[in-house]
Amino acid sequence: DTGVSQNPRHKITKRGQNVTFRCDPISEHNRLYWYRQTLGQGPEFLTYFQNEAQLEKSRLLSDRFSAERPKGSFSTLEIQRTEQGDSAMYLCASSLWTNTEAFFGQGTRLTVV
Amino acid sequence: SQQGEEDPQALSIQEGENATMNCSYKTSINNLQWYRQNSGRGLVHLILIRSNEREKHSGRLRVTLDTSKKSSSLLITASRAADTASYFCATDEGAQKLVFGQGTRLTINP
Numbered sequence: 001d002t003g004v005s006q007n008p009r010h011k012i013t014k015r016g017q018n019v020t021f022r023c024d025p026i027s028e029h030n031r032l033y034w035y036r037q038t039l040g041q042g043p044e045f046l047t048y049f050q051n052e053a054q055l056e057k058s059r060l061l062s063d064r065f066s067a068e069r070p071k072g073s074f075s076t077l078e079i080q081r082t083e084q085g086d087s088a089m090y091l092c093a094s095s096l097w098t099n100t101e102a103f104f105g106q107g108t109r110l111t112v113v
Numbered sequence: 114s115q116q117g118e119e120d121p122q123a124l125s126i127q128e129g130e131n132a133t134m135n136c137s138y139k140t141s142i143n144n145l146q147w148y149r150q151n152s153g154r155g156l157v158h159l160i161l162i163r164s165n166e167r168e169k170h171s172g173r174l175r176v177t178l179d180t181s182k183k184s185s186s187l188l189i190t191a192s193r194a195a196d197t198a199s200y201f202c203a204t205d206e207g208a209q210k211l212v213f214g215q216g217t218r219l220t221i222n223p
Contacts, residue, residue: 004155033211042201042213043156056210091155093211101146102203102211104156 006092006105013082013112020078021108025094032075033102034067035091036060043091049075082112118214119202125220132189134217136202137182143205145178147187150199150216159187159200192221 005024013019025032030051035043046065047057051072061067064082069075079086089109095102120135136145144163148156162169162178162185169176175188189196199216206212 035213042215045210045212048210089153093156101158101161103158104148106155109153 004092004094004103004105006090006108008108009106010109011111013110015084015112016081018078018080019082019110020076021090021092021110023075023077023092023094023105025074025092026103029094029096029103030072031095031097031102032069033093033095034075034077035093037089037091037107038087046077079110082110084112086110087112119200119217121217122215123218123220125222126192128192128194128221128223130192132192132196132219132221134187134200134219136185136187136214138185138202138204138214139183140204140206142180145176145185145205146203146211147174147176147185148201148203148213150201152198156201189219192219194221194223197221 007022011019033048034046036046037043045058046061047067049069052069064080067077089107091104091107093102093104118137126132142164144161146161147159149159150156160171160174160176162176164180173190178185197220199218201213201216203211203213
């Protein structure tokens, strides 16, 4: 296993369009996290899964955002009706359990024009 | 919400010098982790220190944790140009999600 994989690496979309990002975690990891990071800031927590259950969602995750992790494997993050403020790096991470190291993917950079 | 607060926000030193970054947090934790991020890239895990540990070493990295003061420090010894990056601490808020600070931008000058 080569680590956490995110696709696409870059996405440019027009305002109002829907976008979907995919994250493939390290295969034996039970926990999967999504973060958003803007320039010069630390990663901001969006949501996390334990296996297929979505256990917590940040207030940052408006109704336009939805995340899934079917069968506890890969995860998708969808943003509907994108806005310019959604432009950011979207990071995915996975860990075996809580209290263990979290490993990050390279991120998906979203630009909304 | 941002739990960890790194200090300083930016640090510039000469190659070969030591770099020290500090992190303060607010709630009780099970562990604290440090990450490095090169410009525009993903985060790389550096070290995890558990709440019952006071100090941990990994190569040129030394991390300390003071749970009574809710603070941690990351020391990079004998810095190299390749250490130029942003460094973040992250805590397991409520033993659930990882919460990151704003980061310290470290620049190593040749």
